[in-house]
Amino acid sequence: MRILFISQLFDPEYSIKGLGFLQEMQKQGFEVDVITTFPNYPTGKVFPGYKAKPWQIEMHDGVRVVRVFSYISHSRSKLSRALNYVSFMVSAFLAAAIIRKPDVIYAYHPQLTTGLIASVFKKVSSTPFVTDVQDLWPDALTATGTQSKGLVYSVINKVCNFVYKNSARIVVLSDGYKNALIDRGVPADKIVVVYNWHADESVTIDGREERLLPQGFDHTFVYAGNLGAAQSLKNVISAFSNSAEKSVCLVVIGSGVEEGELISHARTIGAKNIFFLGYVSSQKIKKYLSQADVLVVHLRDEPLFKITIPSKIQAYLSSQKPILMAVGGEANQIICDADAGVSAEPDNILSIESAIIELLSRRNEWEEMGRNGRRFYEAEMSRGRGVSKIVSVLKDLQN
Template structure:
């Protein structure tokens, strides 16, 4: 089978969408299928093209057997509605043009944002191929949750586009059970919706001793380290963590934030205003170094802003941290909370609730320090059940059901 995959995030970008797409496509190639990915030149999240790349009209490369086509886009940082919209629209147009010249049996387009899926729809129409829409977020609902767009007419237009694409897709692949419930409640047949959750590449993320070089470099040898690795965006609620940290009385608790995003400079400025000396901010690290930095953590922090919308999501970072036997300190209700509780892989606090955050942090720290509670077995079981290779195989079955291989 030949698969054409449209995505605006792909390695060397290191966010969750890029990892999911790359790891799935790589497994499909190993299974004997031909995969072509159309993407843009790597620039997420700061809107700056990575070293070694140039934003040009078209280029081709191969990554682990995957044919990668990169196309020109209007590149903008991950902030600002107008520029981001131009970014999205330009990729939709460029990916559509490039996709016309790629032979395939089936087309997959991943969202958010929906303009990539729109490109998939038009390619399906002109190439007369089935297409699958992967829904990684309920967009535009998630935009409203962070007040990124406040104009009601724009939101209504995006909602109409959303439902149109759901109806036109031959299959929907969603990443949570909640997403399936949400979409099916809006008139979309549940029979066309398949849940393929996020997961972890367990061959890469495994328990290991703390990296002593990193501990020495950051002067964390004697500290209890709470770490966050990922995008510092509006949705992640990291400003709440900074504000609440002012009330922590334990002097040996340190926060290690690794990544970039629209809110990072604001977070750094806020820690200085509050006189906080227990925060370390680092730039993003390459994907292959993430396990080393995860190894130095005592607790992996996974917060999101308080919103009913986010109760439907499952942050992919819980799987990687669990695979390394790192207890998860989760600030999120809903489906993710159920997973952490079910597997006993950490402790959950009420999102953006200072009192509950401080109380639960004290409990978690005591359990880890005294060994009173062991979270390692729960983490191992969680990672085993969400192994990326298995999930990639499940998605491949869903693809083949929709579009068996055909002669081109």
């Protein structure tokens, strides 16, 4: 079976369903082509070793990767974001029309634009496709403050429904997403829940690495990921700054559109225990996580995020570290079920402070929490388990 995988995000950018996933699919007997663009996320600059051009082909152990032009921008400008998505959509569609015809298209990221490419391609060539829903659009746009309800919201909603209607199967990352799509009228038998996994789950870390995190504190909490509106880290920073336990610091690793505002906020409130390390590549991030005492997850207090499972949860569970989870809903419940840390209410400074204090009072349990998290990950969220489900979905389409 020949698969065409379309994603605007792909290795060497951090991507859960990236090259490792496709190489696993290849081992299962699938032939794989990829259409993507030149790596630039999250910095908005093309990665070293690459140069934006109309077309480039790479081979990675039998997986053919076709990189196409897109307008590269990660600014706050809605026009720039739109040009980024639309330019890739046009380039990717033209590439799909030129390369060898697939049996199935797997539309990954972002699912609205890649799903629209696959929908149009289906109309032209009758090729079935699977769309992988990592964000519920247009709800995600309103939840992050990117787009208010109105004409644009309505248009995006109709395009999403068009993609869902035309897709042969829809892969979602949580039960909450599945229920939300059912409420939108999508048939339940069309939707398959597949937890995301940690892209680097097999990578081991040498414990003798030099110290990468700030010193001078008894306990180091680490947040690693995008610094955007959805992550809403201002209240997290305030909670750590307010903590009476001055032997605790928060290290923020990553970049994004709100990075400058967060640094300014930390300075304004006089936080002495908050450190910003900037962007760290996906190849190095595990070394930083291995030196943390507790890992932090936070999303803005929005109904949509209470039914999502942030991808960093899998990375954190896999790393065998205790977790401070402040997302709410399904994500908080996972940490509770796994007994892998302590939960707090998102955007609630007092609740986050209480979680910090509880974790410190249970520091003798941190090692056990980490082991519990790893066990839960291996049983429910590993790449092997996820690939097996997706293989079943694709083979079902072939029958």
